[in-house]
Amino acid sequence: MISLEAYWYIFPAFFYKIYTGSVILLIVLTLLFQDKKKGESYNFLYVFNTVFLWLSVTDFLIYLGDLFIAWYGQNSYEWYSFYDQSGSLSPRSFIIRFVIINITPFIFFLGKARANRVITMILLIIGHSGYLYLLLQNLFRDYLPSSWSTYTEESISQRIVLWFCLVLLVMFTYWIAHKRKKLPYSSIILKNCV
Numbered sequence: 001m002i003s004l005e006a007y008w009y010i011f012p013a014f015f016y017k018i019y020t021g022s023v024i025l026l027i028v029l030t031l032l033f034q035d036k037k038k039g040e041s042y043n044f045l046y047v048f049n050t051v052f053l054w055l056s057v058t059d060f061l062i063y064l065g066d067l068f069i070a071w072y073g074q075n076s077y078e079w080y081s082f083y084d085q086s087g088s089l090s091p092r093s094f095i096i097r098f099v100i101i102n103i104t105p106f107i108f109f110l111g112k113a114r115a116n117r118v119i120t121m122i123l124l125i126i127g128h129s130g131y132l133y134l135l136l137q138n139l140f141r142d143y144l145p146s147s148w149s150t151y152t153e154e155s156i157s158q159r160i161v162l163w164f165c166l167v168l169l170v171m172f173t174y175w176i177a178h179k180r181k182k183l184p185y186s187s188i189i190l191k192n193c194v
Contacts (some may be wrong), residue, residue: 001126005087014054019052022122034169039185042115046184049114055109061104100126115184 026048029041070078106124111120177183 010158011162011165012059015051015055015166018166019048020124020128022048025119029123043174043177043183044186045117045120046115047170047177049108049120050177051169051173053105053108053114056102056108060102061138067088100129113184 023045025043026041030038030045033041067082070082104123107113107119107123174183
């Protein structure tokens, strides 16, 4: 059984995986479709970028909270994990990674940027380059078999719960954006339902 707190840490990572494929699909759909269907693709792109923005803000606040707890608690092991993560090799590398991964999504606070295909693709590429940088930075760590641990993938029930929560979150955000008249185009789906 997985705790609710563990889901809170798993959900943003799961959404980022789904976000990449969905955004690429939506951008292709905006290029292929005409008129109303193209507008619906822009609406979903807007909604996905809105959810991505708020999950990025949440991820940023969780990171700052964990950093504060490590600093305030003065636990040497917990503090070492942040020192090690913050670029023990180079503080500049930590600042670059931190800005790329945690600060650039704040561009989506601008409403026009959320529905813009070009800005979305640029931020998608920048974000993935930040994660690639993080991966390459950690490749030099020790390779002692005593330090290895086992990787367990999510179970089917966890994936079902995560997919269900993700669909509910996206549809709720879509409905709220429609009600507040924040969508870039009028919705075909909700116009007939509401």
